[in-house]
Amino acid sequence: MKLSIGSVTKPGSTRINKTGSWRTFKPIIDIEACIGCGTCSMLCPEGSAYKDNVSGKYAIDYDYCKGCGICAQECPVKAIEMVMEEK
Amino acid sequence: MQEELFAPGHRGCAGCGAAIAARLILKGSGKDVIVVSPTGCLEVISSPYPESAWEVPWIHSLFENAAAVASGVEVALKSLGRKDEAKIIVIGGDGATIDIGIGPLSGMLERGHDVTYVCYDNEAYMNTGIQRSSSTPYGASTTTSPAGKVSLGENRPKKNLPAIAAAHGIPYVGTASIAYPKDVIRKVKKAISIEGPKYLQIHAPCCTGWGFDGSKTIEIGRLAVETALFPIYEITDGKVTSVKKIKRKPVEDYLKVQRRFRHLLKSDRGEEAIKNIQDIADANAEKFGLDL
Amino acid sequence: MEIMEGSRAVAEAVKACRPNVIAAYPITPQTHIVEEISRMVADGELVSEYVRVESEHSAMSVCVGASATGARTYTATTSQGMALMHEVLFNAAGLRLPIVMTAANRSLSAPINIWNDHQDMISERDSGWIQLYSEDAQEASDMIIQAYKIAEDHDILLPVMIGMDGFILTHVHEPVELCSQEKVDDFLPLYDPIQYLTTENPLSFGTIVYPNTYTEFRYMIHEAMKKAERKIVDVASEFQDKFGRYYGGLIDTYEADDADLLILAMGSVIGTAKDAVDELRSEGKKVGIVKVRCYRPFPAEAIVESTKDAKAIAVLDKNISLGYEGALYTDVKSALYGKNGPLAMGFVLGLGGRDINKKTIKNIVAKADKAIKSGIFEAETEFVDLDLEVL
Ligand SMILES: Cc1ncc(C[n+]2csc(CCOP(=O)(O)OP(=O)(O)O)c2C)c(N)n1
Ligand code: SF4
Ligand code: SF4
Ligand code: SF4
Ligand SMILES: [Mg+2]
Numbered sequence: 001m002k003l004s005i006g007s008v009t010k011p012g013s014t015r016i017n018k019t020g021s022w023r024t025f026k027p028i029i030d031i032e033a034c035i036g037c038g039t040c041s042m043l044c045p046e047g048s049a050y051k052d053n054v055s056g057k058y059a060i061d062y063d064y065c066k067g068c069g070i071c072a073q074e075c076p077v078k079a080i081e082m083v084m085e086e087k
Numbered sequence: 088m089q090e091e092l093f094a095p096g097h098r099g100c101a102g103c104g105a106a107i108a109a110r111l112i113l114k115g116s117g118k119d120v121i122v123v124s125p126t127g128c129l130e131v132i133s134s135p136y137p138e139s140a141w142e143v144p145w146i147h148s149l150f151e152n153a154a155a156v157a158s159g160v161e162v163a164l165k166s167l168g169r170k171d172e173a174k175i176i177v178i179g180g181d182g183a184t185i186d187i188g189i190g191p192l193s194g195m196l197e198r199g200h201d202v203t204y205v206c207y208d209n210e211a212y213m214n215t216g217i218q219r220s221s222s223t224p225y226g227a228s229t230t231t232s233p234a235g236k237v238s239l240g241e242n243r244p245k246k247n248l249p250a251i252a253a254a255h256g257i258p259y260v261g262t263a264s265i266a267y268p269k270d271v272i273r274k275v276k277k278a279i280s281i282e283g284p285k286y287l288q289i290h291a292p293c294c295t296g297w298g299f300d301g302s303k304t305i306e307i308g309r310l311a312v313e314t315a316l317f318p319i320y321e322i323t324d325g326k327v328t329s330v331k332k333i334k335r336k337p338v339e340d341y342l343k344v345q346r347r348f349r350h351l352l353k354s355d356r357g358e359e360a361i362k363n364i365q366d367i368a369d370a371n372a373e374k375f376g377l378d379l
Numbered sequence: 380m381e382i383m384e385g386s387r388a389v390a391e392a393v394k395a396c397r398p399n400v401i402a403a404y405p406i407t408p409q410t411h412i413v414e415e416i417s418r419m420v421a422d423g424e425l426v427s428e429y430v431r432v433e434s435e436h437s438a439m440s441v442c443v444g445a446s447a448t449g450a451r452t453y454t455a456t457t458s459q460g461m462a463l464m465h466e467v468l469f470n471a472a473g474l475r476l477p478i479v480m481t482a483a484n485r486s487l488s489a490p491i492n493i494w495n496d497h498q499d500m501i502s503e504r505d506s507g508w509i510q511l512y513s514e515d516a517q518e519a520s521d522m523i524i525q526a527y528k529i530a531e532d533h534d535i536l537l538p539v540m541i542g543m544d545g546f547i548l549t550h551v552h553e554p555v556e557l558c559s560q561e562k563v564d565d566f567l568p569l570y571d572p573i574q575y576l577t578t579e580n581p582l583s584f585g586t587i588v589y590p591n592t593y594t595e596f597r598y599m600i601h602e603a604m605k606k607a608e609r610k611i612v613d614v615a616s617e618f619q620d621k622f623g624r625y626y627g628g629l630i631d632t633y634e635a636d637d638a639d640l641l642i643l644a645m646g647s648v649i650g651t652a653k654d655a656v657d658e659l660r661s662e663g664k665k666v667g668i669v670k671v672r673c674y675r676p677f678p679a680e681a682i683v684e685s686t687k688d689a690k691a692i693a694v695l696d697k698n699i700s701l702g703y704e705g706a707l708y709t710d711v712k713s714a715l716y717g718k719n720g721p722l723a724m725g726f727v728l729g730l731g732g733r734d735i736n737k738k739t740i741k742n743i744v745a746k747a748d749k750a751i752k753s754g755i756f757e758a759e760t761e762f763v764d765l766d767l768e769v770l
Binding site: 118119120121123130131134135136137138139141142143144145146147148149151152154155156157158159160161162163164165166167169172173190191193194197198 | 399400402427428430431432433434436437440441442443444445446447448449450452466467470474576577578580581582583584585586587588589592
């Protein structure tokens with residue numbers, strides 16, 4: 001790839017860097033328990049928790065989730081469990 | 088999937104409060120903004136060439152000049168007849184804002200540029216390895232204010248930049264914490280809707296620098312507010328117009344869960360320091376009428 | 380033709396270039412330029428955003444932000460102000476922003492001294508800015524217009540600083556011919572950036588570059604500098620076609636063709652040297668001048684070519700790289716290396732406003748003559764008119 005003048009870069013291009021590989025623990029959402037409040041999505045540093053428009057519940061994009069555990073910690077109904085990543 | 092203006096793939100530590108702050112600020116602002124960032128953790132994690140996490144136009148120039156660069160962006164938009172194209176937001180760390188960049192920030196506020204300056208306050212120079220800044224709280228151990236045989240860590244309280252900003256006579260000053268995301272979003276929305284210079288300081292805990300598990304970023308942020316060590320308020324046209332009331336917790340609840348304060352819990356002198364910290368909290372509570 | 384102060388001549392040229400944004404901080408002897416521009420803005424003669432910043436660091440930073448947004452920008456400074464800008468100068472060049480700046484050249488403290496030499500610009504030699512030096516007010520003024528054309532060229536995209544000797548050119552009244560707005564508009568099209576901060580194409584500027592490509596980015600700036608050599612020459616002739624005035628390309632020569640001794644120098648001292656050369660020529664001395672107009676990119680080839688038939692060259696430096704010698708002298712010698720060129724002699728002079736008159740030049744020529752005859756130049760660098768009594 002040719003270098004850009006002045007090292008300018010394209011928007012959102014960090015998406016090629018799949019930070020899911022950093023994970024040691026993996027958040028698992030219990031769909032049944034989830035009340036769809038959106039807290040996990042709001043607070044995730046990676047924007048990895050998202051609303052599934054069909055179910056109205058939340059899901060996680062494991063491509064980028066770093067497994068920090070904030071979502072599990074902050075979920076008001078404790079619907080998220082952090083489980084050891086199998087490698 | 089929802090619109091993400093601060094894209095994933097950035098290099099922030101797992102649980103990074105600054106990344107949460109960036110996401111929330113952009114949720115508040117929407118996409119019609121130009122963002123200026125000084126050198127610091129957020130800049131470094133978000134722009135490793137040839138990548139960028141920013142979905143909005145973004146520029147980083149140097150460590151201390153973000154407010155001046157933003158001033159330049161603002162006048163350029165005016166001169167080019169593009170003023171309606173975008174709002175201008177600075178997102179910078181406490182070191183960039185409260186220490187080395189305070190001159191340019193003061194200039195920007197005084198000249199009346201239509202810019203919202205947002206400081207994400209993680210209370211030290213994280214990017215260079217957790218050195219103290221003037222926003223580091225009293226009693227915190229950092230790599231340049233380490234607790235030692237004769238030292239209890241940082242010996243000065245946080246510099247009060249919101250008050251300094253307000254003293255410029257600007258229309259809006261606010262503090263917020265990532266622990267209260269809706270409040271952050273509301274304040275950003277409000278700030279950018281006001282013409283002129285605005286200053287927001289957003290408390291953004293740093294798991295790596297403060298020494299706590301990345302899952303606790305929000306919890307720690309909440310404790311800072313609940314202990315009155317980081318009061319949340321708005322100053323509109325020079326007057327305090329809103330405060331976040333709290334059911335106060337003792338400062339020890341906040342201190343004991345962070346490595347940077349651990350040394351305080353181990354000695355008589357530390358106990359003395361904790362008293363001093365409680366005094367700071369009490370004074371904050373008194374000043375802003377925080378207690379429910 | 381009108382008699383006016385050099386600073387006003389520069390301000391008038393700036394106005395004619397219609398910059399969108401001007402940001403400046405006052406410092407002697409740059410003040411008359413920015414005061415005149417302020418007056419123009421206050422009177423509505425110049426419709427620009429003029430930002431009264433709180434420091435030179437911010438002056439250049441405002442220019443960076445504005446230029447990155449697609450605006451044409453201007454600033455002026457000197458001496459301590461330029462030193463305070465230091466990191467922003469490198470930044471502006473690396474971001475490839477075509478900012479134009481006048482430097483009212485002045486010495487650097489300590490000791491504090493407000494008078495002319497070239498230490499301020501020389502100390503920014505490696506910043507990635509194109510550096511031009513002007514001989515008189517007319518040239519300092521005309522070079523503003525040329526500078527935008529050079530800087531904004533898509534092959535170049537580098538900032539340009541134009542040196543004009545503090546007080547000697549900024550504060551002296553000279554006859555100057557101003558360029559008409561109409562002709563300038565015709566000569567200098569609106570700035571057409573290749574990329575800029577806009578929501579329509581939300582690019583990121585100023586990213587962090589790792590060791591795997593940093594060298595290549597620096598090389599790209601270096602390449603643009605190299606291309607600027609051609610561009611500077613071309614723009615000089617285009618300017619001549621349009622306005623009838625010509626100052627040379629990267630260098631200019633005066634009575635150089637058959638000269639045994641050539642004086643190489645930059646800035647207003649060229650005027651004094653010309654007067655001295657005229658007198659020396661009438662005495663039958665074969666002396667000439669190479670005026671170095673462009674210091675970065677360094678016109679090595681042009682210097683080699685223009686000096687190849689001379690027996691000796693005397694390089695005059697209004698600066699000193701402390702612990703070595705004048706910067707121009709070093710660069711000229713490196714250009715001549717292995718070229719079988721003339722004997723080169725370095726003279727440091729005119730520091731902190733020390734007067735340089737015809738006699739100074741003639742003394743230098745006499746010294747050089749002696750060296751030509753003996754084939755040796757004893758002093759590594761000669762400090763002209765150094766007062767040993769007080770040392
Ligand atoms: C002029 C200058 N001095 C020092 C530095 C080194 N430096 C880079 S980032 C930084 C600290 C940033 O601290 P802050 O603004 O609080 O942001 P954080 O990294 O904590 O998010 C320092 C000291 C620099 N880049 N430029
Ligand atoms: S574990 Fe952390 S990174 Fe993963 S989804 Fe939850 S908050 Fe986001
Ligand atoms: S925080 Fe818990 S309840 Fe709320 S949306 Fe996420 S998983 Fe569902
Ligand atoms: S050191 Fe702190 S601020 Fe920096 S990326 Fe890590 S968590 Fe974020
Ligand atoms: Mg910080």
